[in-house]
Amino acid sequence: MAAKIFIDGEHGTTGLQIRTRMESRRDVEMLSIPHEERRNAAMREDMLNSADIAILCLPDDASREAVAMLSGNNKVRVIDTSTAFRTDPEWAYGFAEMDKAQAERIRSARNVANPGxxxxxxxxxxxxxxxxxxxxxxxxxxxxxxxxxxxxxxxxxxxxxxxxxxxxxxxxxxxxxxxxxxxxxxxxxxxxxxxxxxxxxxxxxxxxxxxxxxxxxxxxxxxxxxxxxxxxxxxxxxxxxxxxxxxxxxxxxxxxxxxxxxxxxxxxxxxxxxxxxxxxxxxxxxxxxxxxxxxxxxxxxxxxxxxx
Missing domain, CATH: 3.30.360.10 (Dihydrodipicolinate Reductase; domain 2)
Incomplete structure (x- = not known):
């Protein structure tokens, strides 16, 4: 079964680039909010909680808000591209090559902070x-x-x-x-x-x-x-x-x-x-x-x- 991926903030620069990289892939199912509904908080929360992996392409405060929407949902894994969690020891830092064990930390992590x-x-x-x-x-x-x-x-x-x-x-x-x-x-x-x-x-x-x-x-x-x-x-x-x-x-x-x-x-x-x-x-x-x-x-x- 294809993994469900939701890009929260897919219409921003980083989100659009991720979306482009995913266009030809058949091993994932992309969840998406129509552009006209991008401010629909209920739809956003539903998409976040329906994903296998949520990729957050948001400002820091909005990323924290999205993570809070997932409180109690241990099934959704998160990749956050903001600076909100990059020094948080409970988040794996998403630079796989910076340490011999880092790729495995990312592989097994629930939450990953994408580097700047x-x-x-x-x-x-x-x-x-x-x-x-x-x-x-x-x-x-x-x-x-x-x-x-x-x-x-x-x-x-x-x-x-x-x-x-x-x-x-x-x-x-x-x-x-x-x-x-x-x-x-x-x-x-x-x-x-x-x-x-x-x-x-x-x-x-x-x-x-x-x-x-x-x-x-x-x-x-x-x-x-x-x-x-x-x-x-x-x-x-x-x-x-x-x-x-x-x-x-x-x-x-x-x-x-x-x-x-x-x-x-x-x-x-x-x-x-x-x-x-x-x-x-x-x-x-x-x-x-x-x-x-x-x-x-x-x-x-x-x-x-x-x-x-």
């Missing part, structure tokens, strides 16, 4: 070094990133694309989160196994989908006699056998004139690069902010849960 796009890139670079004892937990980590504007949802898409709007954004590239209190910092800290919150500087470029996340380090401040080669070897060993997270060989990275933020648009994989010298390294994650960074990750987590 920026944290997926940052954690992918930080956590292997923490796990290997190379990166001190008190290191002053900095994370610099650029995302496609679809990461801001329908509102930002309209601001970037509709030149007639009063709040149209015509900048080719802009920084935001200038108070350094971005909502993704707590999950970077928690799942990056850091004792100090990283300094996170996000930005948006005039392209729809894609992302680059950079985490630089002074090699002399890491544990042991580290080089770009040893850092690369640590990442390669950590992600050995994975097909979604790919560590680019050093010789390929060294031959690149540039790294394109849009290269993986429309794909659900993530590439990791090591650039550097005898004194510094710059670790770079390249992904689609709506792929491995959001909708692609949600479908990956759903598939793990269905395989239980």
């Amino acid at each position: 796009c920026y944290p997926t890139g940052a954690i992918s670079l930080i956590r292997p070094l923490r796990a290997a004892g190379i990166l001190p937990d008190s290191y002053p980590v900095t994370v610099n990133a650029v995302s496609g504007y679809t990461g801001g949802g329908k509102a930002m898409i309209a601001q970037m694309e509709d030149t007639g709007r009063y709040d149209h954004i015509d900048a080719p590239h802009f920084l935001y989160g200038l108070n350094l209190k971005h909502k993704h910092v707590p999950e970077m800290t928690t799942h990056g196994l850091l004792a100090r919150a990283p300094i996170f500087s996000p930005s948006v470029g005039r392209f729809a989908q894609g992302m680059l996340v950079q985490v630089p380090f002074y090699l002399e401040d890491l544990t042991g006699n580290q080089t770009p080669e040893t850092i690369h070897a640590t990442l390669a060993e950590f992600y050995a056998g994975q097909d979604i997270v790919q560590v680019v060989p050093l010789e390929q990275s060294a031959a690149l004139p540039r790294v394109n933020a849009e290269e993986l648009a429309g794909q659900d994989i993530m590439k990791l690069y090591v650039f550097g010298s005898a004194t510094h390294v710059n670790l770079v994650a390249q992904l689609d902010n709506l792929g491995k960074g959001a909708s692609g990750a949600a479908v990956q987590n759903m598939d793990l849960m269905l395989s239980a």
